Amino acid sequence: MGLEAVKMVMDTPEFELVAALDRKHGGETLGDIGFSGSQAPIYTDAAECFSEHQADVLIDLTTPEFGYVHTKTALEHGIRPVVGTTGFTEDQLLELKELSEEKELGCIIAPNFAIGAVLMMKFSQMAAKYFSDVEIIELHHDKKLDAPSGTAVKTAQMINEIREPKKQGHPDEQETMPGARGAEMNGMHIHSVRLPGLIAHQQVLFGADGETLTIRHDSYNRASFMSGVKVCVETVMKTKTLVYGLENILD
Numbered sequence: 531m532g533l534e535a536v537k538m539v540m541d542t543p544e545f546e547l548v549a550a551l552d553r554k555h556g557g558e559t560l561g562d563i564g565f566s567g568s569q570a571p572i573y574t575d576a577a578e579c580f581s582e583h584q585a586d587v588l589i590d591l592t593t594p595e596f597g598y599v600h601t602k603t604a605l606e607h608g609i610r611p612v613v614g615t616t617g618f619t620e621d622q623l624l625e626l627k628e629l630s631e632e633k634e635l636g637c638i639i640a641p642n643f644a645i646g647a648v649l650m651m652k653f654s655q656m657a658a659k660y661f662s663d664v665e666i667i668e669l670h671h672d673k674k675l676d677a678p679s680g681t682a683v684k685t686a687q688m689i690n691e692i693r694e695p696k697k698q699g700h701p702d703e704q705e706t707m708p709g710a711r712g713a714e715m716n717g718m719h720i721h722s723v724r725l726p727g728l729i730a731h732q733q734v735l736f737g738a739d740g741e742t743l744t745i746r747h748d749s750y751n752r753a754s755f756m757s758g759v760k761v762c763v764e765t766v767m768k769t770k771t772l773v774y775g776l777e778n779i780l781d
């Protein structure tokens with residue numbers, strides 16, 4: 531995702547790539563690692579990078595542990611973060627929101643930048659008004675570190691705002707193999723599938739008497755996320771708080 535974001539920034543005339551963070555190529559330039567046409571320096575340390583380059587925006591696509599440190603460090607240096615990294619805790623999100631408001635700097639954290647995925651989440655939220663029985667199945671490549679996906683968690687949170695809390699399945703159901711019913715949020719179940727060959731997919735299944743409704747989104751490549759990243763980079767310059775979720779900034 532980081533490489534895809536670098537390409538997107540380099541291909542966007544309104545954007546300028548100032549520097550990059552990469553723990554394996556510190557001291558080199560992007561040109562040295564194959565991005566011909568860019569002499570942007572590569573740093574291993576976020577604080578050093580942000581002290582030497584007063585960029586407008588940080589785009590972070592790393593891991594929950596380092597994404598959190600990068601986001602916090604960016605805000606402390608007056609740089610607005612656009613974060614796609616998933617797996618932040620509620621406490622971390624709250625702390626970053628307080629910091630962004632204290633600094634009066636925009637910060638956008640979006641578990642999914644794909645427009646179709648945002649629509650899938652919104653349509654699922656709409657459906658939850660009429661269907662209180664729902665199971666979320668997310669399917670990803672087998673290099674993914676976090677489970678459930680950030681998108682599945684966000685979908686469940688959005689559904690929760692509408693859905694009547696309900697314990698699903700038979701009242702006496704028992705797992706004869708631990709984990710068979712997946713993770714649970716307010717009685718709703720989330721299942722994570724990991725397989726080589728997959729990229730990023732999710733289906734939200736609703737059930738009622740005699741009918742089911744399936745809402746599904748598929749990302750077939752990493753480029754599918756980049757139009758959302760672009761919108762976030764433009765929007766973060768105009769906000770002074772933390773926005774969690776692309777659905778909160780799209781018309």
Ligand SMILES: NC(=O)C1=CN([C@@H]2O[C@H](COP(=O)(O)OP(=O)(O)OC[C@H]3O[C@@H](n4cnc5c(N)ncnc54)[C@H](OP(=O)(O)O)[C@@H]3O)[C@@H](O)[C@H]2O)C=CC1
Nearest residue numbers: 531532552553591592593596614615616640641642643755
């Ligand atoms: N919001 C969205 O739309 C999307 C979000 N994501 C999320 O983005 C994140 C990245 O996904 P993906 O690219 O697939 O994952 P990868 O595992 O391919 O990439 C993670 C990258 O983070 C780098 N990294 C780890 N630690 C550090 C550090 N200390 N400093 C700098 N870089 C570091 C890794 O570097 P190294 O190569 O050295 O290991 C690696 O290049 C995940 O959290 C994923 O869930 C993914 C797709 C879409």
Ligand SMILES: O=C(O)C1=N[C@H](C(=O)O)C[C@H](O)C1
Nearest residue numbers: 616641642674679680681730
């Ligand atoms: O790791 C991924 O690949 C993805 N991560 C995000 C998530 O956790 O929801 C977004 C998308 O599903 C791809």
